[in-house]
Amino acid sequence: MSAYHPLSEAQAIEYARQIPNLFQSGSELTSHEIGDGNLNLVFRITEKASGKSIILKQALPYAKVVGESWPLTLDRARIESEALIIEEGLVPDLVPHVYAYDADLALTVMEDLSDHxxxxxxxxxxxxxxxxxxxxxxxxxxxxxxxxxxxxxxxxxxxxxxxxxxxxxxxxxxxxxxxxxxxxxxxxxxxxxxxxxxxxxxxxxxxxxxxxxxxxxxxxxxxxxxxxxxxxxxxxxxxxxxxxxxxxxxxxxxxxxxxxxxxxxxxxxxxxxxxxxxxxxxxxxxxxxxxxxxxxxxxxxxxxxxxxxxxxxxxxxxxxxxxxxxxxxxxxxxxxxxxxxxxxxxxxxxxxxxxxxxxxxxxxxxxxxxxxxxxxxxxxxxxxxxxxxxxxxxxxxxxxxxxxxxxx
Amino acid sequence: MSAYHPLSEAQAIEYARQIPNLFQSGSELTSHEIGDGNLNLVFRITEKASGKSIILKQALPYAKVVGESWPLTLDRARIESEALIIEEGLVPDLVPHVYAYDADLALTVMEDLSDHxxxxxxxxxxxxxxxxxxxxxxxxxxxxxxxxxxxxxxxxxxxxxxxxxxxxxxxxxxxxxxxxxxxxxxxxxxxxxxxxxxxxxxxxxxxxxxxxxxxxxxxxxxxxxxxxxxxxxxxxxxxxxxxxxxxxxxxxxxxxxxxxxxxxxxxxxxxxxxxxxxxxxxxxxxxxxxxxxxxxxxxxxxxxxxxxxxxxxxxxxxxxxxxxxxxxxxxxxxxxxxxxxxxxxxxxxxxxxxxxxxxxxxxxxxxxxxxxxxxxxxxxxxxxxxxxxxxxxxxxxxxxxxxxxxxx
The missing domain is CATH 3.90.1200.10 (Aminoglycoside phosphotransferase (APH), C-terminal lobe)
Incomplete structure (x- = not known):
């Protein structure tokens, strides 16, 4: 799974399962893609038994704004992830926690804020x-x-x-x-x-x-x-x-x-x-x-x-x-x-x-x-x-x- | 000669000889180290027959100022060389020409300006x-x-x-x-x-x-x-x-x-x-x-x-x-x-x-x-x-x- 490709919902679940100390091993996970698809895929992965959920955000290699589409660097996922981690070090209560970042997949796994x-x-x-x-x-x-x-x-x-x-x-x-x-x-x-x-x-x-x-x-x-x-x-x-x-x-x-x-x-x-x-x-x-x-x-x-x-x-x-x-x-x-x-x-x-x-x-x-x-x-x-x-x-x-x- | 080491005069000559289109092959070259030894080695290499000369400037991994010595990045040789090349592209008559740059040796070969x-x-x-x-x-x-x-x-x-x-x-x-x-x-x-x-x-x-x-x-x-x-x-x-x-x-x-x-x-x-x-x-x-x-x-x-x-x-x-x-x-x-x-x-x-x-x-x-x-x-x-x-x-x-x- 190392070369970049946009994840399917099944792949998003599989990816989330690999992250240590997040979900119980073998527990049932569901995924919903909740992004608007303009810039990023946004998957919410939920553990059925506990109700625990996380967000898996993956950058897409293009931007769609008002119908137009142009290529956009995947490096922005690194920038977003590194910035979030720096911010968390300074004001931990004011940003979502980052569980993992994957440079190859341009993907950040972070705290779900759906109660906000x-x-x-x-x-x-x-x-x-x-x-x-x-x-x-x-x-x-x-x-x-x-x-x-x-x-x-x-x-x-x-x-x-x-x-x-x-x-x-x-x-x-x-x-x-x-x-x-x-x-x-x-x-x-x-x-x-x-x-x-x-x-x-x-x-x-x-x-x-x-x-x-x-x-x-x-x-x-x-x-x-x-x-x-x-x-x-x-x-x-x-x-x-x-x-x-x-x-x-x-x-x-x-x-x-x-x-x-x-x-x-x-x-x-x-x-x-x-x-x-x-x-x-x-x-x-x-x-x-x-x-x-x-x-x-x-x-x-x-x-x-x-x-x-x-x-x-x-x-x-x-x-x-x-x-x-x-x-x-x-x-x-x-x-x-x-x-x-x-x-x-x-x-x-x-x-x-x-x-x-x-x-x-x-x-x-x-x-x-x-x-x-x-x-x-x-x-x-x-x-x-x-x-x-x-x-x-x-x-x-x-x-x-x-x-x-x-x-x- | 790829790992960094300060060059001797003989090595400086040997290095200069390898640069294409500079000196006649086999011609007699002499070298004089003319730097003050505080930050850099500066060799002037002269071709005896033609009188043609170049400067070979190598960064030292330390700086000496008023007796003190502290470590100093060799990356400054890259910065100097890249800056010279950018400047030469803009005002070619106002900077020395760069013949070669060697990142490993932190070394720049450039025009000799000893008539200035x-x-x-x-x-x-x-x-x-x-x-x-x-x-x-x-x-x-x-x-x-x-x-x-x-x-x-x-x-x-x-x-x-x-x-x-x-x-x-x-x-x-x-x-x-x-x-x-x-x-x-x-x-x-x-x-x-x-x-x-x-x-x-x-x-x-x-x-x-x-x-x-x-x-x-x-x-x-x-x-x-x-x-x-x-x-x-x-x-x-x-x-x-x-x-x-x-x-x-x-x-x-x-x-x-x-x-x-x-x-x-x-x-x-x-x-x-x-x-x-x-x-x-x-x-x-x-x-x-x-x-x-x-x-x-x-x-x-x-x-x-x-x-x-x-x-x-x-x-x-x-x-x-x-x-x-x-x-x-x-x-x-x-x-x-x-x-x-x-x-x-x-x-x-x-x-x-x-x-x-x-x-x-x-x-x-x-x-x-x-x-x-x-x-x-x-x-x-x-x-x-x-x-x-x-x-x-x-x-x-x-x-x-x-x-x-x-x-x-």
Whole structure:
């Protein structure tokens, strides 16, 4: 079974059976392929007697997005597996446990999280997750700090960076986030009713200038090992637990890119409340929850990150008076810019979010899209100026309540 | 001869003889080991009949600096050889030709440049090199542009970056340039008569803040494949030719680090004129030449770099109006900071420069040291503000002529 081939369900069972200390020998196992087949096979293997289950995730040698298919490196399975193992070493409660990784088969065997739901769905259902901000703030603080030059031996960091050169998946980000939305690209997916707003994006040279700054940071700023795709579809959640999955985009990049992914997807859902909230009161309440969460995510991140820096900083020079504040201010500014870029691309770019696209009422959907674009572009414009998370919150409030005539 | 062992002169001849199309078969070859034995063996192999000669450079598995010896990776020979080959592809007239590279023996066979002299010596002898600024400006513009995300396919750049993870040699830079000079480190080498100035460096927390910013850039800003050690001791020169050698510190870092190395070493020689110029008139004349060269190096670099960007830019997004100017301004600011850091370390750090250390008159040497420290620290402080090369020139003029009471 060593040469790569996509596994059948029977082969997946056979494979799982070989892993030591997982299932009772000879026990009955069942398998269900539960992936969407676009990028990976995902088998859930269950032991009938105990009910114990695991996930076997195998990379496919191609990607299918919106009908197109292109070859994609199997090395992303190694990257995902190695990133998960590094993350587990830092925040064991916040990622699925990895039981095994098979390089030849591009396959990772990991903890089954089917008692959780995908957070994007949870937000669309307007659930509240009071522990999420603490969890994700701690996840990002620990994974970003301890893989960076602030918290990791700087020679070991370079060697680790060499293992996370991830050109193919970075290319997807570079095109879909930092290029295509700002020109009339074939890959874009734009609803007719917001074509005017898209065209405005394409002709706004001041915005292009700010996007160039963000693109350059993504390409060159090797601050920390990023998750690289930390949207709410990469988070499994239930009220008392948060698990970050799917780090196949992991690479050394600017920390604000991960933080921005979380904030952007919270704010996209905020915009989507145009279509999801049944009445004005419940919309206001859920939006207030989301905005508080945006603020709390940053606050928990910052508090954790500063504490790690003070207690576990490996670098004498970075203890210079004022430098930590300067670093955090720059990080918030990067976060603002990346948040905006990630919002814009979800409205006019190739891959959208269900929080907005699944709104059936097209007038409400259009309001949500325009609101997301207004907030996103304002965040991009703020990327070199913003000085506090409250200023970012104020942008959301202003764009939704005042400028665009929407009721918060 | 495949397992690594340091070559004898006879073995060096034998090795050179095997290289195709180099020497006549059976011709008499002589070898002289001309290295200083600190890091590498350097054999010059000459064919008696034709006078043709080549250099065979072999890395030693240790480094000796100021009596100390520590193990050092032989992989630096690969890095040096690969960097030379990349540079030769971009600016063939400005680097020695590589005839062969042997990974097992950590050995590079290259063009002999013994008709050139080391530029540091040339400057100490107060020679003028009217083509140097154009040469080095073009060298840096081409090597930095075409290895960066501005001029190279961005996926290929990442893969190339993975071949230039250079932790051991980066560690030397990180310690000796961005840490030790700013604390009472054992590795520092400080003359008693400037101990007060060194202690001032150690207690200046505003300076430490700026050094932290520069250190972070060196650690994380993977803009381009740097030479990594581009001082005047890494440049062979004669009036009509400039050859950049010894890129064993090559890695992906901030462009301003290379430019700063060139400017710093010109200005260190400027400071050294306290001891070298025979009379006031000749000192003024040579300093004027050096300052003009500092300006010309930047000007040639900038003009070449902008032309390459306009003609060979690979990235649509970076054509955004105003972005090139913004990038160049930031690059000048980085250059200012790195210039300053490289000057300071040559006065109080481990490795000094002959331009200053070889001044016999200790009062003149002290004046040169204090002037270099004053200019260096001013450059570091200017790293986030400077807006033109003329402002940097003005700092040099001011520190030498006005504030410190020296005559330009």
């Amino acid at each position: 739901i995908i957070m994007r769905r949870g937000l669309i259902e307007r659930n509240e997750y009071p522990l999420f901000a603490e969890h994700i703030g701690r996840f990002m603080a620990n994974t970003l700090f301890f893989t960076s030059d602030l918290g990791k031996n700087q020679q070991d960091k370079k060697i680790q960076q060499g293992r996370f050169i991830n050109p193919e998946l970075c290319k997807i980000t570079e095109d879909l986030i930092f290029d295509d939305p700002y020109r009339d690209a074939e890959t874009n997916s734009i609803e007719d009713h917001i074509r005017d707003a898209a065209e405005q994006l394409w002709s706004d040279s001041e915005l292009h200038f700010e996007v160039a700054i963000l693109r350059q940071k993504f390409l060159t700023s090797a601050q920390a090992l990023l998750h690289g795709d930390l949207h709410t579809g990469s988070i499994f959640i239930k009220p008392d637990s948060t698990k970050v999955i799917d780090p196949e985009f992991a690479y050394y990049g600017p920390m604000g890119f991960d933080i921005g992914a979380v904030l952007a997807n919270l704010i996209l859902n905020f915009a989507g409340q145009e279509g999801w909230s049944k009445d004005l009161e419940s919309r206001k309440a859920y939006r207030a929850y989301l905005l508080q969460t945006v603020k709390d995510v940053w606050t928990h991140f910052e508090a954790n990150f500063r504490a790690l820096w003070n207690e576990h900083g490996v670098d004498r020079v970075f203890q210079a008076p004022g430098y930590q504040d300067y670093f955090i201010k720059n990080l918030l500014q990067d976060t603002a810019g990346f948040t905006g870029a990630k919002m814009v691309r979800r409205i006019v770019g190739l891959a959208h979010v269900a929080d907005i696209d699944k709104i059936e009422d097209s007038a409400a959907r259009e309001r949500a899209q325009r609101l997301a674009l207004a907030i996103g572009t304002s965040f991009i414009r703020a990327n070199r100026q913003v000085a506090s998370i409250d200023e970012l919150i104020a942008i959301v409030t202003k764009e939704s309540a005042v400028e665009r005539g929407f009721v918060l | 002299i080391i530029m540091r010596r040339g400057l100490i002898e107060r020679n003028e090199y009217p083509l140097f600024a154009e040469h080095i400006g073009r060298f840096m513009a081409n090597t930095l542009f075409f290895t960066s995300d501005l001029g190279k396919n961005q996926q290929d750049k990442k893969i190339q970056q993975g071949r230039f993870i250079n932790p051991e040699l980066c560690k030397i830079t990180e310690d000796l340039i961005f840490d030790d000079p700013y604390r009472d480190a054992e590795t520092n080498s400080i003359e008693d008569h400037i101990r007060d100035a060194a202690e001032q460096l150690w207690s200046d927390s505003e300076l430490h803040f700026e050094v932290a910013i520069l250190r972070q850039k060196f650690l994380t800003s993977a803009q381009a494949l740097l030479h990594g050690d581009l001082h005047t001791g890494s440049i062979f020169i004669k009036p009509d030719s400039t050859k950049v050698i010894d890129p064993e510190f090559a890695y992906y870092g901030p462009m301003g680090f290379d430019i700063g190395a060139v400017l710093a070493n010109l200005i260190l020689n400027f400071a050294g004129q306290e001891g070298w110029s025979k009379d006031l008139e000749s000192r003024k004349a040579y300093r004027a030449y050096l300052l003009q060269t500092v300006k010309d190096v930047w000007t040639h670099f900038e003009a070449n770099f902008r032309a390459l960007w306009n003609e060979h830019g690979v990235d649509r997004v970076f054509q955004a109006p105003g972005y090139q100017d913004y990038f160049i301004k930031n690059l000048l600011q980085d250059t200012a900071g790195f210039t300053g850091a490289k000057m300071v370390r040559r006065i109080v750090g481990l490795a000094h420069v002959a331009d200053i250390d070889k001044i016999e008159d200790s009062a003149a040497r002290e004046r040169a040291q204090r002037l270099a420290l004053a200019i260096g620290t001013s450059f570091i402080r200017a790293n986030r503000q400077v807006a033109s090369i003329d402002e940097l020139i003005a700092i040099v003029t001011k520190e030498s002529a006005v504030e410190r009471g020296f005559v330009l």
